[in-house]
Each structure stands twice: as structure tokens, then as C-alpha cells.
Amino acid sequence: MLRIRVLGDLAVEEDGRALDPPASRRAWALLGWLALHPGLHPRGDVAARFWPDVLDSSARQSLRSALWALRRALGPASTAVVSARDRVGLDPRAGTWIDLAEFTALLEGGRAEAAVALCRGELLAGVEDEWAVVARAEHRDRVAQALHDLSDATADAGDRATALTWARRAVSLEPLSEGATRLVMQRLAESGDLPAALGAYGRLCDRLARALQVAPSPATRALADELRAGEPAVRDGPAPLPRPATPMSGRGLGDGPLVGREEELASLLGAWGAARNGTGAAVLVSGPPGIGKTRLGAELAALAVAEGAIVACCQAAGDGAAAPLSLWAELLRALLRALPAPPADAAWPEDLALLVPTLARPGRARIAVSPEFERTRLNEATIACLEWAASASPLLLVLEDMHAADAPSLALAAYAARRLPGLPVLVLLTRRDAPRRAEVATLEHTLRSRGLLGTELALEPLDRAAAASLVRGCALLADADVDRIVAAVDGHPLLAVESARALAGNARSLPRGLRGAVQATLGGLPAAVHDLAHAVAVAGRPVNSAEIRAFGLDPASVLDAAVAAGLLIVTGVRLAYRHALLRDAVYAELPEHRRAALHARWGALLAGAGDPGRAAEAAHHLRLGNDDASAVRAARHARGVAAVSEAAAYQAEAVALAPEDPALALELAGIEAARGRADAAGEAFARAVALLESVSDPLALARAHVRYAEWHHGQICIPRVAAEASRRALAILDGAGLHAVPERDEALTILAFSEALLGDQAAADALVAELKPPPGADDEAIFRHGRARSVARIRGARFAESYAPGIAAGEATERLGRADLAFTAWINIAGAAVCAGELDRALGFVDRCSAALQGKGMPVLEVNVLLARCFILTREGSLGKAREAALGARRLAARIGADELCGAADADRARIELAAGAFEEAAELFAVALATDGPFSRALARLARAEALARLGRCDEAEQELRAMVLEPVTPGDWPDTLVARLARVQGLVALARGDISQAVSRLQESAAGWRRRAGAAHAGERWAATLADIGRPVVGVVEPALELELVLTDLRAIQQGAVDAHV
């Protein structure tokens, strides 16, 4: 039997034996056509189809030749080909098997899988006649439909993997088919792999852009939006909202085509193009409410999505009073929905889980660090997340309505923006012209001054033509009505759209203003629509169907009306206002008591749902709903995300509401301590203590004092207060006869540490001798013990003896994963090793400190470690390596935008150049450093600069610097008792540069006398402790009078030698 296969390359076999094609390609193509069209056909028609451009007689001749060649190739099987006088074709009676006919039969018989299995490739692959191309396309559609049906059927049967396989085959069959890609997106989303679904979408965008230079259709974009906005395809997620009568593809896109903003869009596209190519930046779109900022941003977002970019949007609400970092929490949620799971070896997801709790992974606990480092760690985690996301695809981040953003979100935006250069990320910020908030102005100034704000667009009202075009685009209105609207709205696009909608709807006359338009719109709608509109307005963000139902509303009954009225839009499972101003207008119309009641209801609902990611939002609603307990919740959240200023405000509110609660007052004291505000902490603590004393609970009282002591030897370094609080805690425990082993142990270790810093060596030694970690002590206790011992020994100038307890403390912090404490432990003993002159050992401790900080998101500490390394290397004379460390510190400080640390790094670089004899560079770098408020001794920096200037012979400038030095503030960390000797030395150098040898010798001798009075190894520990207590953080370098004296004596010898040489 003859078998002809057209589903792929044309192949023919007889009784299982493949037949070779004839030499004539036309003859072979003719067989293909005949197989596609079984039966007999008029010879003239067939000839004309194959040879359309020649005379009929020639065409018939060509057909005859082709048939001859074909029959010859088929041999005995050629009987299947009928070549009669007027008709040609495959003989229906010959029983020829054709795969395409079989395909059709199987499909019609409901055996789609078997039908699809027949397809070896494209129909008649390689035949490029027009009839073949058309037939191929038709067949492709049939296969695609079959694959689609198969995918649906297997998905319905619960076999998601096979369903996905069928869907993917559909895409490989038609890579440009949006229907096929939507199928894959749907299947992937159903299996819970949203990132892959959006990845499929991105690839389609790429293909369409490359092959056709077009963006995906609205249907495909809408599906992508839905997937980003919620989880509509997840079968166990919230039920999809009913499809509204007026379909909307997303926020801000419901107003028809963009009108009158071509130039602005071109600017944004320019910035986007640069960002996409790796030159990240921020752009700012400002203007009055409703001027079109959102619309413009939405247009850019749609275009970016079409290019395969990842787009994440968020919108501030609450006039700056929203939960701290709530804006970034929304943005990161949106971003993470478009991405696969974070890398397993990344540490940032746990840190970022403070904002997006779903990022927390099983078995990967987050380790808290001191409050002063929490904010930076969160910032760094955000940066790491953005860098990771941008490594997959360019990012467009849209942060809307920054005028209403909470202050910590604005600060984080400034922090993140510093890293944009070098990343394919564009940050689009929008804000209204008013109100102008100082924090927003600061953010813009920061971006502008660093060259990060590439484009600033101030949107103006639309001209009349554009406004008319906009009105006509959104409603069918008479010309007179269009003119009335254009005249009334004064180029205000949102008002134009709303007025057009109102006039096209129920309004009899043109409404006054936006609120009038919204009133007019709502006026004609039933009460149930009002309830829905009010609920969503008070929610202040898009809400999903489950939330609406939980709120007690049935969206199905009223959604169509709300959407058709143009107030609300639906994206996937989420319902939102079409524009923030519409929401604001509805919200403003609500009576105050009604608003509070709705806030209280949302608050209770969210709090009851128990989602930690919504805790702050719940607290925010409860606060607006006048719920007393909300302040505590809000404070807890704010502190959790390291927004201590906000936490203090909320906690103070909580204390005011419950002034008799000692726990609240104590918590407030702790928050103030975390802010470094000793006085406020003391005040709140005094209130807590008074309350605790009144209830006679000695253990709670002792614990409060221990906490107070802890704050004052940590965030606030006031050893005197820490020692007093420790003693008080111990006295309370003694007085009550309480063992309270952990509390006693903590109080004793803090007391020993504080006494060492206060200078009472005997007391410190006595306490250290008593110290013994309690049985089963945890690593925190081991750290405290080790640190107290090591500090007491350093204070007593027993430097080498401090190493062992210091190492024990450092290793305990490593086990705890507390990089902040590790810094303290290792740098303390590095300082001890410097004091002992063991510089190699000191570098070893610094290395361990660096390792402990690696990847922990604490760049400030990393800069300090680099500066410590720089000091030690300078001290040992390895100036090249020291310079490398200082430059590394400078780069890192600049990367995180820490201007003060940049100053400290410059000051250290300057010292290296001074030591290297590069006086010009030294003088210049000191000047740069002194222009900052860096954490370095200004008095010493001025003296060193004066020395560099003196050595350059710039004596007047050197003297000016000395004059400035004496007017600088001096603290114990500047080693004030040595400043006079230093000043005298530099005065000597200036005199020398002026050629006044006698004066030079006199000044240098004065200096030498000063240094001799202060020489003595016993002082080194005291100096170290005094400096630590003064600056409140570990120190590496201490003044070494013997070395300083030697420098002065060297200068004196050089003068004397010069005099001798001159004499000779």
C-alpha cells in the first residue's frame, strides 16, 4: 500500500519501503498537493495552480512532464496517481494512506494526542509554494488548538506537568503566538511558578520586538499584569473577581491613549534606554494632582514590560504617616512576585524578611544586631535584592506620590539611588508640587547633587487640542460638550476624563472639580457601590477578592457598576482605584466617624489575619480607628524595621495612653537609647523605675537596671552610668535575697567592663577575679566575660594577657553570628597588640574581624576595619599596603554615601602621605578631610596639615592652620595632654622653614620636654581606655610618647647636623 506523509518532509513508501523522490522538485511538490487534496481535479486547474505565470498550453505541458516524472518515481505504486485526459489526482479507490487524513480522523475521533503524535514537523517542510504556505499555517493552527485542548484536558485532570508540556509544545510550534504563550503563562502560574510565567512573558516580548517590532496585545499584557498583581491562576488562591463589564488593563491605563505627553515620554524613554544599558539613574516627574504623572509612568512601565524588563510599582499614601518603610515593603513585594526564589547562598532574604516576611526561609534564622547597625543592614539587603533582580533583567521601579511617603522610605530611596550607576535600573519617582516636605526635598537634593537625577519633568496642563483629544477618546460626546469640558478643566487631564465620564453618564450638567465629578458619578449608583468604594478608599491600597469578602462585601453584585463608572479597576484578583485622586476624593467625602469606623474594621481584619507582613498596616488602621493598643503595635513594627525615630514617637504615644504601665515606659527608654539619646532614655527609665518600685517587684526592677546598664555600655557609651546601674541592680537582688544568676552575671560583667574604662583598675581587677561564667552560660555570656577580662587587662597595660579572653569573646560572637559584637571583640585586642608593639598579631586580629563581617551587610564597620588595618600598616611602615587599605575604605565609604567616613579615610590617607614625604598630597588630603565632619581628631589633623605645609615651606598657611587648631574642640580621644607638645613641635618646624634656627631649637626642646613628661608604658592602657570611653567604639591606635619624642629628637639632631655641616 502506498503511504504518503506530508506532516513534515514529504515522504512516500510502498509496503514499508521508502521511495526516492524524483529529480523534479515540481513533481514532488505536485504529489504533496495531491495528498493534501485527495480525489480528482480538473487538469487545467492543477496546471494553472502550479504554473500560473505561463500560457495555459505551456502549463499543461509542464503538468504532463511532472506527472510523468512522478509516476516513474513511484514505480508500481504509480497506479494510485490518476492522469486522465481532463482530470488528475490520487485515486480514491487505491486505498492510499495519507497522514494528514489520519490526523483529521483522529482529531475528530477525540484522539488529539495520537493526532499530534503524527506530526513530525511542519506540513510539507521545504515546499515554499503559496498553497503550501497557506496550508501549513492552517495546519499549524489546528495543531496548536489540539495542543491547547490537550493542555486544558490534562490540567483539568490535575496533571499540571503534562499540561505544561503540551502548552510548551504549542509555544515551540508558534513562538510568536500570544495565545500559546498565554497558555504557558497560565500553566506555570497554576503550578505556582509565577516568576517562570512572567519569564515566558518576557521572552515573548523579546520575540515580538525582534521579529515584528510590536508589543504584546492588551490581552497578554493584562494577563501579565494579573500575574504580577496577584495570584489569579493559583487554584488554591483567592477567587478571581468577576470580569468587569469595562475591561481595564491596569492602573492608569484606562484613560485611552496617551495624549499631549509625547516629549515627556521621549525623555523618559531616553533615561530608560540608558538605564537598560547599565547606566542606572532616577527620574522625577512632578506636577499638581491629576496632571498625568501616573499615566505617564504607566505608559513607560507598559513599554518596559514589552521589552522584557521587570517592572515593580508602589504608591505612597498617608501623607507621610504610614508605617515606616511601608512604601518599600510594597515595592519589594511587587518585585519579588516577578522573580524566582532568591539564591540559596544569599543572606539578604532573611534581613529583608523584616519588610517582606515571606522571604524568611526554614532553618535560616535572622540574627539581630545592635540597633545602630540594623538600618544599614536592611538598606544593604535591599540593595542586594535589587542587584540580584537586575542581574536577570533591566528593572524599572516606579515609586509614586513620594510627597506622601514615610520618612524612612525616603531615606532608603536616597540610599538605594547611590548604587544606581552601573546597574540596569531606572527609578521613576513621582510627586505632587505640594505639600513640599523637607525630607522629600532632601532626597531630591541628594540625588541631584550626586548626579543621579538624570531627568526632571514638571508636567504642565494640556493644551486645548490635547485636552479635546483626551475628552473625545474617553466618551462619545457632542462637540459642544467637548468644548464645555475643555473650557472648564483648564488643561487638567484627570478632571477632563472624569468630567467626560460624568457628562456621558448620569450628570445633567458639568460637575465642579474632581470631587464634584466623583460625587456626580457616585450619585447615580446604588448604596452597595458606595460601600465598596468607601471600603477600598479607606484600605488605601489595592485589595483582593478575599479581603473584600472578609470585609463583609460581595463584590460580584456591584463590581460592574463601580468599574463601569470609571472609579475602580480590576487587575486579576485585585481591585483598586483608577487614580489616587479619585480615592482621595471619595475618602475626603466620608464623614470622620465613618472613616474611623472603616479604619478600625480594616485594622481588626488585618490584625486578625495574622500576616506579619501586614502588622504595620493593621496598626496604622487601628491608630486611625482610634484603637489605643495600636500605638504599641506601630512602635513594635517601627523598631523591627530599624525606624527608631518613628518607633519613639509611637511608643511615647503608647506611654501617654497608658501612663501607669512600667513596661511601656521601659520600652520607650530602650528605643531612646537605641537612638543614642541618653537624656530621653534616662527620663523614660526614671518613669519606669518609679512605677516598678511602686509595685514592689524586685526582680523586674533589677532587670530594668541591668537593661539600663546594658544600653550605657553599648549604644550610649557612658561607663559611669553603666557602672551605677549595674551596682544598683546587684544591690536590689542582694536586698531581696534573690539568686537571679543570669541577671547577676550580666550586671557583674558590665560593671567590670565599666570600671576598667572609668579608670579604677583595682576595682576592675577585683571584679574580673570574681567573674566566673555560670554553668551552662550561653555565647552571649561568654562574650561578655571575655570582653570584660580583656578590657580590664588592656587598661592595666597587661596587653598580652588580654589576647586569650579577647579571642574567646571573638569566637563566641562568631558562633552567635553577631558581626557587630565580633567587631568589638577583635578590634579591642588588635588595639592591645598595637600597644604591645606586636603589629603582626594585631593584623591577624583585624583579619579575623574582616572575616566575621564578610557579607553581613555592615559596610560602616567594614570601613572601620579597613581604617584599623591602615593604621597598623602605617605604624609598621608598610605605606603601600596602608595606602591600599585607606583607598579601599574610601571607596566603600563612598559607595554607601557615608561622607563622614570618606573624611576619615582621607585623613588616614593624608597621614600616610605625610609619612611618605608626599607633603603636597598630604596637605591637600587633610584639607579635604577637614571639610567634612568625619570621625577623626580635627585638632590632630590640623597639626599634621600644618606640619606638611611647614615642610613645603608654606609657613603662613602652616601658621593659619595652627591658629585654627587651637580653636578646635578637643575631647579625651584627641589625647589633649599631648597637644601642647605637638603644637610646639610644629611651631619649631615652621621656625626652621623660616630659617630661624634658634626659635626652631627652642620650640623643639619645648616639645621634647612635653613628651618626656608623658613618656611611660603604663599610660598606654589608660590612653586606650580613655579613648574608647570617649568615642564609644573600639580603637586601634594610641599615642606613643616615646615614638613622638624620638621624632622631635630626630628633628633636633637634623638641625644640629645642619649647623655642623654649615660650619664645616
Add this chain to the structure above:
Amino acid sequence: MPTFDDMIETPAAPEEVWKALYDPARFPEWWAGVQTVQTTTDGFTMYVDGYPDFPMPQQLRTSRSDRRVTVSCTVSDLVFDWRLEENGSGGTRISVHVEIPAAEAARLAAQRETVAASLQRLAAVATGVPPGRG
């Protein structure tokens, strides 16, 4: 709390006044009544004439905002605020503000005299002229 102010001008440069003012070891050179001084890293102790066994620990600090050098006694509330300014002709205007605790108000007149004498001696010391003991 009784207080008083005094002032003097000296041709000495501010640096020279500062060195004398900032080096407690040199207080006996110009501070009337101060016999000896022992320095430590975070302060110093003065022993005044007639009271060799009565140490008076002091703290010395400066203020950037108004260019003051403050010497305060840690066993009483006696505070001396010294302030240096350029006087426009290369010299220095030295001002002092003294606060005396209410309990020691009786010492006001004596302190006025002591401070006036000390100012004159400081002005002289800073110019490099050793004053006679007053």
C-alpha cells in the same frame, strides 16, 4: 549662683595663650594660688597654696561653638570658662566667666581677685615673659 566675668588683652598670639591655658602642668606659672598640678589622661588635680593635702580634681574641655576652654572642679561646682579671640592686631583677647556654687558664695570677692591676677599673669606668660609670683 554667683558669677562674674573678667577680660584682658595680650599681644601674645592665641596659640601661645592656648598652650599656657591648655597645659595644666603650666598652671602654677600663671594661675594664682595653684601650687602644683598632677596630670592624668582624662583630667588633672590641682593643689592650691596652703592646702597641700587637699587635692582638687579638675576637668578641662573645649567648645567648638564659642571657642571656650572650660576648667571645672569635679569636687565642687566651681567652673571657669576661658575664651580666646583674636583681637585684630595679632594679639589675643582673653575672657573668663566664673561660676561659684551658692554654698561657696562667700569666696566671690576672693575669686575675683585671684582671677584678675591670673589673667594678668597668663597674658604675660603667653608673651614669653615670666611673671613674678603674685
